[in-house]
Each structure stands twice: as structure tokens, then as C-alpha cells.
Amino acid sequence: LAKTTQPISMDSYEGQEVNITCSHNNIATNDYITWYQQFPSQGPRFIIQGYKTKVTNEVASLFIPADRKSSTLSLPRVSLSDTAVYYCLVASWDNYQLIWGAGTKLIIKP
């Protein structure tokens, strides 16, 4: 099972681009990388998913280098409402167990 490592917390300011990197050195060939966002007292919700290179959707981009041992979630022009905990999840369905990291608490300041 891949285990992920993320920074515990990060600060930034409104309008800035924020990059959060997740390390997953033991990622397996079939594993996908998924990022979730969680607000206080709510369940996590899906942001973006990728396997390799770059993926972009309406809220974020995900950069995955060729060796896939890390991934970077990029949030463009953050606002105060982006203050949340962000989780990187690396999982495969080989054994159906999902292991989540501790997440990164992102605080956006005005």
C-alpha cells in the first residue's frame, strides 16, 4: 500500500497560487492519485484525480512527474473560501483498503 506524506499546514494570501505537494514513494503501477478537500465538520469531497503528467479541471490542476513518487495540487488564485484541509489519496483496488494521509491544513489570509 502506498503511504502519503504531506505538509501539516500551509498559509497563503487571497489571489495567490497555492501548490501542495504529496509524497508517495511506494506508489504501485495501478494506483491513481486523488485529492480531496474537507471543511470543518464535513466529509471530504473530490477535487481532482490523475495518473501521470498533468490534469486540469475547473478548480485545480494536478501535476505528476514521470516517476509518480509525488504529486502537486495547484489551486489558482485562492480565496478565503479555499481555507480547508486537503488530502492526497493514493489507492488501488488490489486489496480494497484505502489509506489516507494526515492532510494539509491550508489557511488563506486576506
Place this chain on the structure above:
Amino acid sequence: EAQVTQNPRYLITVTGKKLTVTCSQNMNHEYMSWYRQDPGLGLRQIYYSMNVEVTDKGDVPEGYKVSRKEKRNFPLILESPSPNQTSLYFCASSTLPGSRVETQYFGPGTRLLVL
């Protein structure tokens, strides 16, 4: 509306008094799981289920039981709750695809306090 529901949302109980937290999803998902979330520890999987009558232990199964008699329901049972089970609990569900991880849909959470 596609959703995962949990009940109750808040629960205060005493040590040793059996309790059940219900979880139901209306998306016909095969995969369901329970998590507990404690400050600084992120999400830890308690039990998961790949389909009806198929369950398995996650990272922290001690003190918990689950059952999957119907596809939509996945109750979490604490036979004899203890104060160290005070936590925020989440139920989640997803499909079981062949080659990629599908989105996990989470319930609203159940905050449990064991005195």
C-alpha cells in the same frame, strides 16, 4: 439527489452502552467504508465492504463491528463503547471499478462522545 446519510449526527453516550450508527447510500455503490477522524490524525479507515456480506478490517477495527446485509446500508456497531472511541465518524461509498479509483462520497459525519 445522490447522497450518503448517517444517523444520528450527534450522540452522547456512556461507557459500555451498545450503540449503532446507521449509514445509507442511494447510488447503488458496491464499496462502503467507515472512518474515524481525530485531531491531527486525519482519516483512519475502520472497516470496509466490497459488496453485500463482504466486509474487511481497515486500519483501526478494534472495538467496532459492521454488517452489510443490504447493498445500500452499512451500519457501524460499538458493542461496548469506551472514551477512546470519542471521535468524528464518517461513512463513505463509491463504485468498484476495474482499473481506477472512483470518487468517494462521504456522509455528513457523526460526532460521538463517550463518557
